[in-house]
Amino acid sequence: MGWRGILGFEYGIVQAPLGPDISGPELVAAVANAGGLGLLRAPDWEAPDHVRRLIRNTRTLTDKPFGIGVVLAFPHKENIKAILDEKVAVLQVSWGECPKDLVLEAQQAGVKIVPQVGSFEEARKAADAGVDAIIVQGREAGGHVIGQDGLISLLPRVVDLVGGRIPVIAAGGIVDERGCVAALALGAQGVCLGTRFLATRESYAHPTYKLKLVEHDKTEYTDVFGRARWPGAPQRVLKTPFFMDWRTLPSHENEANQPVIGRSTIHCMEKEIRRFAGTVPNVTTTGDIESMAMYAGEGVGLIKEILPAGEVVKRLVEGTQLLIQQQFHGEKL
The missing domain is CATH 3.20.20.70 (Aldolase class I)
Structure with missing residues (x-):
């Protein structure tokens, strides 16, 4: 080969x-x-x-x-x-x-x-x-x-x-x-x-996240997630129901003033996850998993x-x- x-x-x-x-x-x-x-x-x-x-x-x-x-x-x-x-x-x-x-x-x-x-x-x-x-x-x-x-x-x-x-x-x-x-x-x-x-x-991804990768076959290139933490870093995500509801989020909005929707332990650090944060759910994550960022490439449908x-x-x-x-x-x- x-x-x-x-x-x-x-x-x-x-x-x-x-x-x-x-x-x-x-x-x-x-x-x-x-x-x-x-x-x-x-x-x-x-x-x-x-x-x-x-x-x-x-x-x-x-x-x-x-x-x-x-x-x-x-x-x-x-x-x-x-x-x-x-x-x-x-x-x-x-x-x-x-x-x-x-x-x-x-x-x-x-x-x-x-x-x-x-x-x-x-x-x-x-x-x-x-x-x-x-x-x-x-x-x-x-x-x-x-x-x-x-x-x-x-x-x-x-x-x-x-x-x-x-x-x-x-x-x-x-x-x-x-x-x-x-x-x-x-x-x-x-x-x-x-x-x-x-x-x-x-993989250390949350089971719900893994399930969505099998269920969904469409992605979109966007900048909805993590605008405050990592500006200028667009991402490709699954077209989940949550994302489709918020995909036209006005450009002046970001995660900084959004409600906390979950918590996670990431690299041994306790973290709050706000709506529109770019943090994907891992196995420790609790809260509204389906409203979190779920990254995936265009080949996910396979x-x-x-x-x-x-x-x-x-x-x-x-x-x-x-x-x-x-x-x-x-x-x-």
């Missing part, structure tokens, strides 16, 4: 860092044990001791390498220091500049650094900084979406830009072997999936069941190999 051995992993299947704490040790270890690259999600505040615990807890569940994602739009310097001290395999960064000094610091610590980008210009800067790989996120992706370009147009441009010097990983709307094959055809060497791994047994994460990796790998052999081997246009 075209992505065997990418970044030193058995398969080029990457489980996206699902925030704020949905991709915890259980999910990441399950993906790692199946041969993929699992990514923890660091807190959006400085909590280096907690980051160390997350990493060490994951190591009790797997002896395989894994990584952790950091959102650079939030305080992160102490968290990154802890990550590099712990020498995880991969530091994934997003929503911010990935400067050359950070790249060098990570690489000198023996940690591979992989930024996620949403534009050609971002990809150029990342490549110039000497990163180890680039995740290209299309507008089809779930959660917070940094770019405006679709994956099918952006991905091959980035592949041409790096000219085989840096592995390119495709993200956005990919949930099955057909998406994997499409990404390979566009020049990617790996795929990064968020929504498909969100809908797994080991998700029909909640599976073990290892089974997701297995089906992706075997399905992709079979599809290539059956549909494309030896065929001529």
